[in-house]
Amino acid sequence: MSQKQDYYKLLGITKGAQETEIKAAYRKAALKYHPDRNPGDKAAEEKFKELNEAYEVLGDSKKRQMYDQFGHAGVNGAQGGGASGFGGGGFSGFGGGFDADIFGDMFSDIFTGGSNRRTERNRGPQQGDDLQYQVNVNLSEVAFGTEKTIKINHTEKCNICNGSGAKKGSSPQTCPDCNGAGQVKFSRGFFSTVQTCPRCHGQGEVITNPCTKCSGKGTQNQAKNLKMKIPAGADTGVTLRLRGEGNAGMKGGQSGDLFVILNVINDTEFERRDANLYSQQNISFTQAAMGTEIGVPTIERKMAKMKIPAATQTETVFRLKDKGLPIMGTKRNGDQMVKVKIKVPKKFTKEQKSALITFAKTMGEEIDESRGKEGFIKKIFLK
Numbered sequence: 001m002s003q004k005q006d007y008y009k010l011l012g013i014t015k016g017a018q019e020t021e022i023k024a025a026y027r028k029a030a031l032k033y034h035p036d037r038n039p040g041d042k043a044a045e046e047k048f049k050e051l052n053e054a055y056e057v058l059g060d061s062k063k064r065q066m067y068d069q070f071g072h073a074g075v076n077g078a079q080g081g082g083a084s085g086f087g088g089g090g091f092s093g094f095g096g097g098f099d100a101d102i103f104g105d106m107f108s109d110i111f112t113g114g115s116n117r118r119t120e121r122n123r124g125p126q127q128g129d130d131l132q133y134q135v136n137v138n139l140s141e142v143a144f145g146t147e148k149t150i151k152i153n154h155t156e157k158c159n160i161c162n163g164s165g166a167k168k169g170s171s172p173q174t175c176p177d178c179n180g181a182g183q184v185k186f187s188r189g190f191f192s193t194v195q196t197c198p199r200c201h202g203q204g205e206v207i208t209n210p211c212t213k214c215s216g217k218g219t220q221n222q223a224k225n226l227k228m229k230i231p232a233g234a235d236t237g238v239t240l241r242l243r244g245e246g247n248a249g250m251k252g253g254q255s256g257d258l259f260v261i262l263n264v265i266n267d268t269e270f271e272r273r274d275a276n277l278y279s280q281q282n283i284s285f286t287q288a289a290m291g292t293e294i295g296v297p298t299i300e301r302k303m304a305k306m307k308i309p310a311a312t313q314t315e316t317v318f319r320l321k322d323k324g325l326p327i328m329g330t331k332r333n334g335d336q337m338v339k340v341k342i343k344v345p346k347k348f349t350k351e352q353k354s355a356l357i358t359f360a361k362t363m364g365e366e367i368d369e370s371r372g373k374e375g376f377i378k379k380i381f382l383k
């Protein structure tokens with residue numbers, strides 16, 4: 001008792017400190033040294049205990065007065081029982097001059113969320129983590145649906161210890177710190193909190209003789225080739241779930257799932273809009289003028305016949321019914337939209353030029369034939 005540090009010094013404040021100052025100093029220090037934030041740190045634990053003692057006194061005006069007058073001797077009685085007055089009940093035991101709100105915001109995560117939830121999660125079988133992979137597929141693969149093999153890395157149950165983590169012939173032992181409960185009770189000043197056992201991390205048992213293959217984890221990394229079906233008509237963002245192909249569970253827990261997110265690579269020939277495909281097709285001026293039937297490449301890699309009516313204008317869009325992609329979950333298909341472009345040849349022979357001039361004249365276009373003999377049409381004026 002005589003070794004006790006001055007409460008004001010402990011909180012880093014002066015004797016004349018205001019109530020709010022004391023409170024603020026305590027909050028800051030208590031957070032810093034809280035056992036949940038310093039697992040296994042005995043010095044921090046001790047400091048936390050002292051801080052609580054100091055605040056229990058300085059935070060109460062009557063006790064503070066006694067302390068100011070008589071020092072530790074003046075408030076000794078209050079300290080004798082430690083947390084006895086508040087045992088087990090969490091915050092319900094706080095009384096007197098202590099404001100519950102000091103803990104409400106700052107500590108709520110530590111006391112209500114933190115340790116208890118963690119404790120639960122670690123008990124018993126634990127499901128393995130889900131994994132996520134992205135897989136690139138090309139347009140023709142989704143046009144018909146396909147089977148793809150992807151290479152993944154996940155964890156599997158260790159085949160040496162069968163997931164127990166213990167060396168062959170040994171088995172996990174009940175944790176001596178928590179007697180298998182997975183949690184331990186801490187009493188710090190007026191706090192009494194339940195914490196995840198730092199020794200076994202809530203498992204309730206410890207592996208004294210770990211499996212050499214998995215070092216006690218019970219799981220091992222494993223690369224695996226997985227066959228999966230890419231559904232016809234799937235688009236970027238479509239997610240496929242492969243049950244049980246995530247990471248292995250612990251302590252007999254189920255494996256997680258593997259989520260495969262599709263990314264459909266842009267195609268150079270076809271632009272996709274939902275189930276419709278857009279393509280472009282060059283036709284000659286004569287084809288456009290006279291009308292014809294042409295072959296158009298489709299995603300099926302077969303030519304589809306397409307009629308070009310006479311007097312077709314450039315950039316006219318024709319629809320090839322059902323030549324688009326399958327509409328997922330239906331038996332229907334989208335369409336292929338074909339935009340035709342009239343292509344002008346880059347070179348003409350003499351005969352072609354002369355034919356064009358003849359044609360232009362019949363259209364009533366004014367021709368300047370001054371350089372015609374050089375094979376060069378200087379001007380064509382459209383009326």
Ligand SMILES: [Zn+2]
Pocket residue numbers: 158159160161162163164165166211212213214215216217218219
């Ligand atoms: Zn093992």
Ligand SMILES: [Zn+2]
Pocket residue numbers: 175176177178179180181182183197198199200201202203204205
């Ligand atoms: Zn334990």
